[in-house]
Amino acid sequence: MKITVVGTGYVGLVSGTCFAETGNKVTCVDIDEKKVQKLANGTITIYEPGLEKLFQRNLKEERLIFTTDLAEGIKEADIIFLALPTPPGEDGSADLKYVLGVAEQIGKLLVGYKVIVNKSTVPVGTAQKVHNAIRKNYNGEFDVVSNPEFLREGVAVDDFMKPDRVVVGTSSERAKKLMSELYAPYVRQGNPVIFMDEPSAELTKYAANSFLATKITFMNEIARLCELLGADVDMVRKGIGTDERIGKRFLFPGIGYGGSCFPKDVQALVRSSHEVDYDFKILESVMQVNEDQKLHLLPKIKKYFNGNLVGKHFALWGLAFKPNTDDIREAPALYIIKALVGEGATVTAYDPEAMPNVKAQVNDIINYAETQYDALKEADALIIATEWNEFRTPEFEKIAAGLKSKVIFDGRNVFDLQHMESLGFHYESVGRKP
Ligand code: UGA
Numbered sequence: 001m002k003i004t005v006v007g008t009g010y011v012g013l014v015s016g017t018c019f020a021e022t023g024n025k026v027t028c029v030d031i032d033e034k035k036v037q038k039l040a041n042g043t044i045t046i047y048e049p050g051l052e053k054l055f056q057r058n059l060k061e062e063r064l065i066f067t068t069d070l071a072e073g074i075k076e077a078d079i080i081f082l083a084l085p086t087p088p089g090e091d092g093s094a095d096l097k098y099v100l101g102v103a104e105q106i107g108k109l110l111v112g113y114k115v116i117v118n119k120s121t122v123p124v125g126t127a128q129k130v131h132n133a134i135r136k137n138y139n140g141e142f143d144v145v146s147n148p149e150f151l152r153e154g155v156a157v158d159d160f161m162k163p164d165r166v167v168v169g170t171s172s173e174r175a176k177k178l179m180s181e182l183y184a185p186y187v188r189q190g191n192p193v194i195f196m197d198e199p200s201a202e203l204t205k206y207a208a209n210s211f212l213a214t215k216i217t218f219m220n221e222i223a224r225l226c227e228l229l230g231a232d233v234d235m236v237r238k239g240i241g242t243d244e245r246i247g248k249r250f251l252f253p254g255i256g257y258g259g260s261c262f263p264k265d266v267q268a269l270v271r272s273s274h275e276v277d278y279d280f281k282i283l284e285s286v287m288q289v290n291e292d293q294k295l296h297l298l299p300k301i302k303k304y305f306n307g308n309l310v311g312k313h314f315a316l317w318g319l320a321f322k323p324n325t326d327d328i329r330e331a332p333a334l335y336i337i338k339a340l341v342g343e344g345a346t347v348t349a350y351d352p353e354a355m356p357n358v359k360a361q362v363n364d365i366i367n368y369a370e371t372q373y374d375a376l377k378e379a380d381a382l383i384i385a386t387e388w389n390e391f392r393t394p395e396f397e398k399i400a401a402g403l404k405s406k407v408i409f410d411g412r413n414v415f416d417l418q419h420m421e422s423l424g425f426h427y428e429s430v431g432r433k434p
Pocket of ligand 1 (some may be wrong): 250
Protein backbone atom coordinates (compact mmCIF):
# COMPACT_ATOMS: atom_id res chain seq x y z
CA MET A 1 0.00 0.00 0.00
CA LYS A 2 1.03 3.61 -0.43
CA ILE A 3 0.88 5.52 2.81
CA THR A 4 1.48 9.14 3.65
CA VAL A 5 2.15 10.26 7.20
CA VAL A 6 1.80 13.98 7.84
CA GLY A 7 3.86 15.01 10.87
CA THR A 8 7.21 13.41 11.73
CA GLY A 9 7.03 13.82 15.48
CA TYR A 10 7.13 10.86 17.80
CA VAL A 11 3.93 9.15 16.63
CA GLY A 12 4.45 10.00 12.95
CA LEU A 13 8.01 8.72 12.79
CA VAL A 14 7.32 5.48 14.66
CA SER A 15 4.14 4.81 12.66
CA GLY A 16 5.74 5.69 9.31
CA THR A 17 8.78 3.51 9.97
CA CYS A 18 6.71 0.57 11.21
CA PHE A 19 4.31 0.79 8.25
CA ALA A 20 7.34 0.70 5.92
CA GLU A 21 8.73 -2.31 7.79
CA THR A 22 5.92 -4.57 6.50
CA GLY A 23 6.51 -3.51 2.89
CA ASN A 24 4.32 -0.44 2.47
CA LYS A 25 5.74 2.54 0.62
CA VAL A 26 5.62 5.40 3.12
CA THR A 27 6.07 9.10 2.49
CA CYS A 28 6.50 11.24 5.59
CA VAL A 29 5.65 14.92 5.24
CA ASP A 30 6.67 17.71 7.60
CA ILE A 31 6.88 21.49 7.31
CA ASP A 32 10.15 21.56 9.27
CA GLU A 33 12.76 21.63 6.49
CA LYS A 34 15.74 21.00 8.75
CA LYS A 35 14.11 17.96 10.28
CA VAL A 36 13.11 16.54 6.90
CA GLN A 37 16.62 17.04 5.61
CA LYS A 38 18.12 15.31 8.64
CA LEU A 39 15.73 12.36 8.36
CA ALA A 40 16.20 12.05 4.60
CA ASN A 41 19.97 11.98 5.20
CA GLY A 42 19.64 9.14 7.68
CA THR A 43 19.81 10.96 11.01
CA ILE A 44 17.05 9.90 13.34
CA THR A 45 15.48 12.74 15.34
CA ILE A 46 14.10 10.91 18.40
CA TYR A 47 15.46 8.38 20.85
CA GLU A 48 13.36 5.23 20.78
CA PRO A 49 14.86 1.76 21.38
CA GLY A 50 14.80 -0.40 18.24
CA LEU A 51 13.61 2.35 15.91
CA GLU A 52 16.96 3.32 14.40
CA LYS A 53 17.55 -0.12 12.86
CA LEU A 54 14.13 -0.19 11.20
CA PHE A 55 14.49 3.43 10.12
CA GLN A 56 17.87 2.85 8.42
CA ARG A 57 16.73 -0.35 6.73
CA ASN A 58 13.58 1.15 5.26
CA LEU A 59 15.30 4.35 4.25
CA LYS A 60 17.89 2.30 2.36
CA GLU A 61 15.23 0.21 0.68
CA GLU A 62 13.48 3.46 -0.31
CA ARG A 63 10.28 2.39 1.36
CA LEU A 64 10.59 5.41 3.65
CA ILE A 65 10.78 8.84 2.06
CA PHE A 66 10.79 12.31 3.65
CA THR A 67 9.55 15.51 2.06
CA THR A 68 8.21 18.97 2.90
CA ASP A 69 5.92 18.90 -0.14
CA LEU A 70 2.43 17.87 0.94
CA ALA A 71 1.12 17.82 -2.65
CA GLU A 72 3.88 15.45 -3.76
CA GLY A 73 3.49 13.43 -0.58
CA ILE A 74 -0.19 12.65 -0.96
CA LYS A 75 -0.40 12.35 -4.75
CA GLU A 76 -0.24 8.57 -4.87
CA ALA A 77 -1.31 7.71 -1.34
CA ASP A 78 -4.10 5.24 -0.59
CA ILE A 79 -4.19 6.31 3.05
CA ILE A 80 -3.08 9.62 4.58
CA PHE A 81 -2.30 9.60 8.30
CA LEU A 82 -2.41 12.80 10.30
CA ALA A 83 0.09 12.56 13.18
CA LEU A 84 0.08 16.19 14.17
CA PRO A 85 0.46 17.88 17.53
CA THR A 86 -2.65 18.74 19.54
CA PRO A 87 -1.13 20.87 22.31
CA PRO A 88 -3.29 21.98 25.21
CA GLY A 89 -4.77 25.42 24.60
CA GLU A 90 -4.98 28.01 27.37
CA ASP A 91 -8.10 26.39 28.83
CA GLY A 92 -6.64 22.86 28.72
CA SER A 93 -8.64 21.70 25.70
CA ALA A 94 -6.77 20.19 22.74
CA ASP A 95 -5.84 22.81 20.16
CA LEU A 96 -6.82 21.55 16.69
CA LYS A 97 -5.23 24.26 14.59
CA TYR A 98 -2.56 21.98 13.10
CA VAL A 99 -4.93 19.09 12.38
CA LEU A 100 -7.62 21.25 10.78
CA GLY A 101 -5.07 23.42 8.95
CA VAL A 102 -3.57 20.37 7.24
CA ALA A 103 -7.05 18.94 6.56
CA GLU A 104 -7.97 22.12 4.67
CA GLN A 105 -4.78 21.92 2.62
CA ILE A 106 -5.44 18.25 1.85
CA GLY A 107 -8.90 19.23 0.60
CA LYS A 108 -7.25 21.49 -1.96
CA LEU A 109 -4.95 18.73 -3.16
CA LEU A 110 -7.13 15.60 -3.26
CA VAL A 111 -7.76 13.82 -6.54
CA GLY A 112 -9.73 10.56 -6.33
CA TYR A 113 -10.78 8.51 -3.28
CA LYS A 114 -8.47 8.47 -0.27
CA VAL A 115 -8.79 7.61 3.38
CA ILE A 116 -7.64 10.30 5.80
CA VAL A 117 -6.80 8.85 9.19
CA ASN A 118 -6.48 10.78 12.39
CA LYS A 119 -3.76 9.31 14.62
CA SER A 120 -3.42 12.33 16.88
CA THR A 121 -5.21 12.29 20.22
CA VAL A 122 -8.22 14.49 19.55
CA PRO A 123 -11.51 15.28 21.28
CA VAL A 124 -14.75 13.60 20.29
CA GLY A 125 -16.15 15.23 17.17
CA THR A 126 -12.79 15.90 15.51
CA ALA A 127 -13.28 13.33 12.71
CA GLN A 128 -16.38 15.29 11.71
CA LYS A 129 -14.44 18.57 11.87
CA VAL A 130 -11.65 17.11 9.71
CA HIS A 131 -14.31 15.89 7.27
CA ASN A 132 -15.83 19.38 7.10
CA ALA A 133 -12.41 21.03 6.66
CA ILE A 134 -11.60 18.77 3.68
CA ARG A 135 -15.09 19.16 2.24
CA LYS A 136 -14.61 22.94 2.10
CA ASN A 137 -12.27 22.51 -0.84
CA TYR A 138 -13.06 19.05 -2.26
CA ASN A 139 -16.26 17.63 -3.69
CA GLY A 140 -15.09 14.11 -4.49
CA GLU A 141 -15.16 10.90 -2.44
CA PHE A 142 -13.07 10.43 0.71
CA ASP A 143 -13.42 9.00 4.20
CA VAL A 144 -12.11 10.25 7.52
CA VAL A 145 -11.15 7.56 10.04
CA SER A 146 -10.22 7.83 13.70
CA ASN A 147 -7.36 5.46 14.57
CA PRO A 148 -5.89 6.43 17.93
CA GLU A 149 -2.46 5.08 18.85
CA PHE A 150 -1.58 3.36 22.12
CA LEU A 151 2.21 3.44 21.84
CA ARG A 152 4.27 3.74 24.99
CA GLU A 153 7.51 5.67 24.70
CA GLY A 154 10.43 3.32 25.18
CA VAL A 155 8.59 0.29 23.78
CA ALA A 156 6.81 2.00 20.91
CA VAL A 157 8.22 -0.21 18.15
CA ASP A 158 7.03 -3.37 19.89
CA ASP A 159 3.69 -1.79 20.69
CA PHE A 160 3.26 -0.86 17.03
CA MET A 161 4.41 -4.16 15.53
CA LYS A 162 2.39 -6.28 18.01
CA PRO A 163 -0.46 -4.15 19.35
CA ASP A 164 -2.85 -5.50 22.01
CA ARG A 165 -5.56 -4.12 19.76
CA VAL A 166 -6.08 -1.65 16.95
CA VAL A 167 -9.03 0.71 17.31
CA VAL A 168 -10.56 1.98 14.08
CA GLY A 169 -13.46 4.42 14.07
CA THR A 170 -15.29 4.59 10.77
CA SER A 171 -18.77 4.13 9.37
CA SER A 172 -17.50 3.49 5.83
CA GLU A 173 -17.21 -0.10 4.57
CA ARG A 174 -14.64 0.96 1.98
CA ALA A 175 -12.39 2.52 4.60
CA LYS A 176 -12.89 -0.48 6.90
CA LYS A 177 -11.60 -2.82 4.19
CA LEU A 178 -8.49 -0.74 3.55
CA MET A 179 -7.72 -0.41 7.25
CA SER A 180 -8.16 -4.18 7.78
CA GLU A 181 -5.69 -4.90 4.98
CA LEU A 182 -3.20 -2.37 6.31
CA TYR A 183 -3.20 -3.74 9.86
CA ALA A 184 -3.42 -7.46 8.97
CA PRO A 185 0.37 -8.05 9.29
CA TYR A 186 0.41 -6.47 12.74
CA VAL A 187 -2.37 -8.57 14.26
CA ARG A 188 -1.35 -11.97 12.95
CA GLN A 189 -1.28 -13.38 16.47
CA GLY A 190 -5.00 -12.85 16.67
CA ASN A 191 -5.20 -9.57 18.50
CA PRO A 192 -8.29 -7.70 17.35
CA VAL A 193 -8.85 -4.75 15.06
CA ILE A 194 -11.88 -3.27 16.78
CA PHE A 195 -14.16 -1.31 14.49
CA MET A 196 -16.50 1.28 15.93
CA ASP A 197 -17.96 4.66 15.12
CA GLU A 198 -15.67 7.70 15.01
CA PRO A 199 -16.72 9.37 18.32
CA SER A 200 -16.30 6.08 20.24
CA ALA A 201 -12.80 5.63 18.83
CA GLU A 202 -11.87 9.17 19.78
CA LEU A 203 -13.18 8.71 23.31
CA THR A 204 -11.48 5.29 23.64
CA LYS A 205 -8.07 6.94 23.53
CA TYR A 206 -8.90 9.43 26.29
CA ALA A 207 -10.63 6.74 28.34
CA ALA A 208 -7.60 4.43 28.11
CA ASN A 209 -5.06 7.05 29.18
CA SER A 210 -7.32 8.48 31.88
CA PHE A 211 -8.04 5.03 33.28
CA LEU A 212 -4.31 4.23 33.47
CA ALA A 213 -3.57 7.61 35.06
CA THR A 214 -6.33 6.90 37.59
CA LYS A 215 -4.93 3.45 38.34
CA ILE A 216 -1.48 4.89 39.09
CA THR A 217 -2.95 7.72 41.13
CA PHE A 218 -5.07 5.32 43.16
CA MET A 219 -1.91 3.40 44.06
CA ASN A 220 -0.12 6.64 44.92
CA GLU A 221 -2.88 7.41 47.40
CA ILE A 222 -2.74 3.87 48.82
CA ALA A 223 1.02 4.41 49.21
CA ARG A 224 0.41 7.59 51.17
CA LEU A 225 -2.02 5.73 53.37
CA CYS A 226 0.51 2.93 53.87
CA GLU A 227 3.00 5.47 55.19
CA LEU A 228 0.45 6.82 57.65
CA LEU A 229 -0.84 3.42 58.78
CA GLY A 230 2.46 1.56 58.86
CA ALA A 231 1.64 -0.81 55.97
CA ASP A 232 3.89 -1.71 53.03
CA VAL A 233 2.60 -0.75 49.58
CA ASP A 234 4.67 -3.47 47.87
CA MET A 235 2.72 -6.07 49.80
CA VAL A 236 -0.62 -4.37 49.13
CA ARG A 237 0.28 -4.08 45.42
CA LYS A 238 1.03 -7.79 45.17
CA GLY A 239 -2.03 -8.58 47.25
CA ILE A 240 -4.41 -6.79 44.92
CA GLY A 241 -2.57 -7.22 41.60
CA THR A 242 -2.98 -10.99 41.68
CA ASP A 243 -6.73 -10.49 41.35
CA GLU A 244 -7.12 -10.77 37.58
CA ARG A 245 -9.82 -8.15 37.59
CA ILE A 246 -7.28 -5.65 38.87
CA GLY A 247 -4.15 -6.93 37.11
CA LYS A 248 -0.48 -6.63 38.07
CA ARG A 249 0.49 -3.87 35.66
CA PHE A 250 0.43 -0.12 36.26
CA LEU A 251 0.19 -0.51 40.02
CA PHE A 252 3.61 0.89 40.85
CA PRO A 253 3.45 3.93 43.13
CA GLY A 254 6.00 6.66 42.70
CA ILE A 255 6.33 10.41 42.34
CA GLY A 256 3.45 10.81 39.92
CA TYR A 257 2.81 10.20 36.25
CA GLY A 258 4.37 12.57 33.72
CA GLY A 259 5.09 12.64 30.01
CA SER A 260 3.42 14.23 27.07
CA CYS A 261 0.26 12.14 27.21
CA PHE A 262 -1.33 11.38 30.58
CA PRO A 263 -1.27 14.93 31.99
CA LYS A 264 -2.49 16.45 28.72
CA ASP A 265 -5.15 13.84 28.03
CA VAL A 266 -6.62 13.74 31.54
CA GLN A 267 -6.88 17.51 31.46
CA ALA A 268 -8.46 17.50 27.99
CA LEU A 269 -11.08 14.92 29.02
CA VAL A 270 -12.01 16.96 32.08
CA ARG A 271 -12.28 19.97 29.80
CA SER A 272 -14.43 18.10 27.21
CA SER A 273 -16.70 16.95 30.04
CA HIS A 274 -17.22 20.53 31.17
CA GLU A 275 -18.21 21.47 27.66
CA VAL A 276 -21.17 19.09 27.91
CA ASP A 277 -21.92 20.19 31.49
CA TYR A 278 -20.50 17.08 33.07
CA ASP A 279 -18.28 17.22 36.09
CA PHE A 280 -15.77 14.33 35.80
CA LYS A 281 -15.03 14.26 39.52
CA ILE A 282 -12.65 11.29 39.60
CA LEU A 283 -10.40 12.81 36.97
CA GLU A 284 -10.37 16.19 38.63
CA SER A 285 -9.08 14.49 41.79
CA VAL A 286 -6.57 12.49 39.77
CA MET A 287 -5.06 15.69 38.41
CA GLN A 288 -4.87 17.25 41.86
CA VAL A 289 -3.38 14.20 43.57
CA ASN A 290 -0.80 13.83 40.82
CA GLU A 291 0.33 17.44 41.20
CA ASP A 292 0.92 16.80 44.92
CA GLN A 293 2.58 13.46 44.26
CA LYS A 294 5.37 14.97 42.18
CA LEU A 295 6.62 16.69 45.33
CA HIS A 296 5.90 13.79 47.66
CA LEU A 297 9.58 13.40 48.53
CA LEU A 298 10.08 17.03 49.48
CA PRO A 299 8.57 17.02 53.00
CA LYS A 300 10.54 13.83 53.73
CA ILE A 301 13.77 15.47 52.61
CA LYS A 302 13.02 18.64 54.57
CA LYS A 303 12.14 16.69 57.70
CA TYR A 304 15.40 14.78 57.51
CA PHE A 305 17.36 18.04 57.26
CA ASN A 306 15.40 19.68 60.11
CA GLY A 307 13.34 21.88 57.80
CA ASN A 308 16.27 23.74 56.28
CA LEU A 309 17.73 22.96 52.85
CA VAL A 310 19.78 26.14 52.46
CA GLY A 311 23.28 25.17 51.37
CA LYS A 312 22.44 21.48 51.07
CA HIS A 313 23.64 19.71 47.95
CA PHE A 314 21.77 16.83 46.30
CA ALA A 315 22.67 14.21 43.73
CA LEU A 316 19.69 13.38 41.52
CA TRP A 317 19.51 10.26 39.37
CA GLY A 318 16.99 10.29 36.53
CA LEU A 319 15.56 13.28 34.71
CA ALA A 320 13.37 11.67 32.04
CA PHE A 321 9.68 11.25 32.95
CA LYS A 322 10.26 7.48 32.82
CA PRO A 323 13.10 5.11 31.82
CA ASN A 324 14.17 4.42 28.22
CA THR A 325 13.30 7.83 26.89
CA ASP A 326 14.93 11.25 26.71
CA ASP A 327 11.50 12.87 27.08
CA ILE A 328 11.33 15.33 29.99
CA ARG A 329 7.85 16.69 29.41
CA GLU A 330 6.05 16.94 32.78
CA ALA A 331 8.89 14.95 34.36
CA PRO A 332 8.55 14.84 38.16
CA ALA A 333 12.35 15.31 38.43
CA LEU A 334 12.04 18.84 37.10
CA TYR A 335 9.45 19.75 39.73
CA ILE A 336 11.68 18.34 42.45
CA ILE A 337 14.70 20.26 41.15
CA LYS A 338 12.78 23.54 41.06
CA ALA A 339 11.49 22.97 44.59
CA LEU A 340 14.95 22.11 45.96
CA VAL A 341 16.59 25.10 44.29
CA GLY A 342 13.74 27.26 45.58
CA GLU A 343 14.60 26.07 49.10
CA GLY A 344 18.21 27.19 48.66
CA ALA A 345 19.72 23.79 47.80
CA THR A 346 21.95 22.86 44.85
CA VAL A 347 21.62 19.81 42.60
CA THR A 348 23.92 17.71 40.42
CA ALA A 349 21.96 15.44 38.11
CA TYR A 350 22.67 12.43 35.97
CA ASP A 351 20.44 10.79 33.37
CA PRO A 352 21.57 8.33 30.69
CA GLU A 353 19.62 10.07 27.88
CA ALA A 354 17.73 13.15 29.01
CA MET A 355 20.52 15.54 30.07
CA PRO A 356 20.76 17.42 26.73
CA ASN A 357 17.03 18.15 26.84
CA VAL A 358 17.19 19.40 30.41
CA LYS A 359 20.27 21.50 29.67
CA ALA A 360 18.36 23.17 26.86
CA GLN A 361 15.40 23.86 29.15
CA VAL A 362 16.50 24.61 32.72
CA ASN A 363 20.05 25.30 31.77
CA ASP A 364 22.17 26.67 34.58
CA ILE A 365 20.07 26.03 37.69
CA ILE A 366 21.74 22.64 38.16
CA ASN A 367 25.01 20.87 37.39
CA TYR A 368 25.31 17.74 35.30
CA ALA A 369 27.54 14.73 35.93
CA GLU A 370 29.23 12.45 33.40
CA THR A 371 28.30 9.31 35.28
CA GLN A 372 25.81 8.33 37.96
CA TYR A 373 28.66 8.06 40.50
CA ASP A 374 30.21 11.43 39.59
CA ALA A 375 26.90 13.03 40.54
CA LEU A 376 27.33 11.89 44.16
CA LYS A 377 30.40 13.97 44.95
CA GLU A 378 29.94 16.12 48.09
CA ALA A 379 26.19 15.50 48.07
CA ASP A 380 24.22 15.40 51.33
CA ALA A 381 21.83 12.83 49.86
CA LEU A 382 20.91 10.98 46.68
CA ILE A 383 17.44 11.38 45.16
CA ILE A 384 16.17 8.84 42.63
CA ALA A 385 13.53 10.26 40.28
CA THR A 386 13.49 7.78 37.36
CA GLU A 387 13.89 4.00 37.56
CA TRP A 388 16.46 3.44 34.78
CA ASN A 389 17.68 -0.15 34.84
CA GLU A 390 21.26 0.94 35.52
CA PHE A 391 20.14 2.46 38.84
CA ARG A 392 18.64 -0.81 40.06
CA THR A 393 21.77 -2.66 41.13
CA PRO A 394 24.42 0.01 41.61
CA GLU A 395 27.72 -0.37 43.45
CA PHE A 396 26.55 0.69 46.88
CA GLU A 397 30.14 1.07 48.16
CA LYS A 398 30.65 3.74 45.50
CA ILE A 399 27.43 5.48 46.55
CA ALA A 400 28.53 5.42 50.18
CA ALA A 401 31.99 6.69 49.24
CA GLY A 402 30.63 9.51 47.08
CA LEU A 403 27.95 10.88 49.40
CA LYS A 404 28.75 12.92 52.52
CA SER A 405 26.50 10.57 54.44
CA LYS A 406 24.57 7.46 53.47
CA VAL A 407 21.16 9.00 52.72
CA ILE A 408 18.85 8.09 49.82
CA PHE A 409 15.37 9.37 48.95
CA ASP A 410 13.90 7.07 46.32
CA GLY A 411 10.83 8.21 44.39
CA ARG A 412 10.55 4.93 42.43
CA ASN A 413 11.07 2.22 45.05
CA VAL A 414 14.01 0.67 43.22
CA PHE A 415 15.90 -0.79 46.20
CA ASP A 416 15.05 -3.52 48.64
CA LEU A 417 14.28 -2.19 52.12
CA GLN A 418 16.11 -4.90 54.05
CA HIS A 419 19.15 -4.71 51.81
CA MET A 420 19.38 -0.97 52.37
CA GLU A 421 19.04 -1.43 56.09
CA SER A 422 21.77 -4.05 56.11
CA LEU A 423 24.07 -1.65 54.22
CA GLY A 424 23.41 1.04 56.81
CA PHE A 425 21.72 3.57 54.54
CA HIS A 426 19.07 5.99 55.70
CA TYR A 427 16.62 5.07 52.94
CA GLU A 428 13.20 6.56 52.35
CA SER A 429 10.92 5.51 49.51
CA VAL A 430 7.22 5.71 48.63
CA GLY A 431 4.64 3.83 50.70
CA ARG A 432 7.20 1.64 52.44
CA LYS A 433 8.59 1.85 55.94
CA PRO A 434 11.71 4.04 56.25
C1 UGA B 1 1.03 6.45 27.56
C2 UGA B 1 0.16 5.19 27.37
O1 UGA B 1 0.65 4.13 28.19
C3 UGA B 1 0.17 4.76 25.91
O2 UGA B 1 -0.68 3.63 25.74
C4 UGA B 1 -0.31 5.92 25.05
O3 UGA B 1 -0.28 5.61 23.67
C5 UGA B 1 0.58 7.12 25.29
O4 UGA B 1 0.55 7.47 26.68
C6 UGA B 1 0.06 8.25 24.43
O5 UGA B 1 -1.06 8.72 24.66
O6 UGA B 1 0.70 8.60 23.42
P1 UGA B 1 3.66 6.95 27.83
O7 UGA B 1 3.26 8.35 28.14
O8 UGA B 1 4.76 6.69 26.85
O9 UGA B 1 2.37 6.14 27.26
O10 UGA B 1 4.12 6.31 29.19
P2 UGA B 1 3.66 5.15 30.19
O11 UGA B 1 4.62 4.05 30.12
O12 UGA B 1 2.25 4.84 30.05
O13 UGA B 1 3.91 5.91 31.58
C7 UGA B 1 3.19 7.09 31.90
C8 UGA B 1 3.57 7.59 33.28
O14 UGA B 1 3.05 6.75 34.29
C9 UGA B 1 5.06 7.68 33.55
O15 UGA B 1 5.32 8.90 34.19
C10 UGA B 1 5.34 6.51 34.49
O16 UGA B 1 6.42 6.74 35.35
C11 UGA B 1 4.04 6.45 35.25
N1 UGA B 1 3.75 5.11 35.84
C12 UGA B 1 3.49 4.05 35.03
C13 UGA B 1 3.72 4.96 37.22
O17 UGA B 1 3.95 5.92 37.99
N2 UGA B 1 3.41 3.73 37.74
C14 UGA B 1 3.14 2.66 36.96
O18 UGA B 1 2.86 1.57 37.51
C15 UGA B 1 3.18 2.83 35.57
